[in-house]
Amino acid sequence: MTDAGIKEKILNDTVFIGLRSTIGIIFIIHSMSKFNEGFGGFLSSVGIPAEMQIPIALAELIPGILLIIGILSRLSAAVLVIVMLGAIFVIKGAQSLTGDGGVEFDLILLASALVIMIAGPGRISLAQAIKKIPRCLH
Numbered sequence: 047m048t049d050a051g052i053k054e055k056i057l058n059d060t061v062f063i064g065l066r067s068t069i070g071i072i073f074i075i076h077s078m079s080k081f082n083e084g085f086g087g088f089l090s091s092v093g094i095p096a097e098m099q100i101p102i103a104l105a106e107l108i109p110g111i112l113l114i115i116g117i118l119s120r121l122s123a124a125v126l127v128i129v130m131l132g133a134i135f136v137i138k139g140a141q142s143l144t145g146d147g148g149v150e151f152d153l154i155l156l157a158s159a160l161v162i163m164i165a166g167p168g169r170i171s172l173a174q175a176i177k178k179i180p181r182c183l184h
Contacts, residue, residue, distance in 0.1 A: 055169075062168025066113045069158050073110035073126060077103045092137060105129050113162065116171020123163035130156040 079085065080103035086096035106129060109122035134140050134149045134156065141147045167173060 059168050059170045062162075062165070063116070063170040065158060066116060066119060066162060066167060066171070069123075069126070069155065069162065070110040070113035072155065073106040073113075073129075077106035077110065080106065094136070102129070113167075116167045117173050119167035119171060119173065120163050123159040126159040127156060127163060130159060 080099060085103070086099040089098055089102070090096045105125055109125045112118050112122040113126075130152055134152045138147050138149050138152065140149055143150050143153075
């Protein structure tokens with residue numbers, strides 16, 4: 047492999063860990079506010095049962111953590127795709143791209159989760175490290 051090929055692989059790996067970490071952190075932070083009592087009231091106001099508060103919060107928190115460490119990344123990203131589709135179409139009603147109720151940020155998160163879901167976690171992930179452990183140590 048040439049130096050250019052090696053540098054390209056390292057860059058790709060760096061991009062994927064950066065993307066996974068950024069998206070993971072954003073979803074972890076967003077999930078924290080969903081554990082507050084007021085979020086259940088908000089859900090009720092948009093026609094979603096307040097009992098969905100904890101499942102929705104966990105659907106952001108757990109995949110966010112898993113993305114950062116690089117385990118079950120595709121599955122985690124798929125869960126976040128569903129969360130973002132709900133945010134765009136159910137919560138915000140896909141009313142506008144920008145301004146009040148705009149979905150531009152939601153679309154960026156959706157697109158990022160789709161990339162991870164399709165392309166995978168990259169080579170810098172705990173899942174890849176586990177694959178490299180010799181079978182005799184399992």
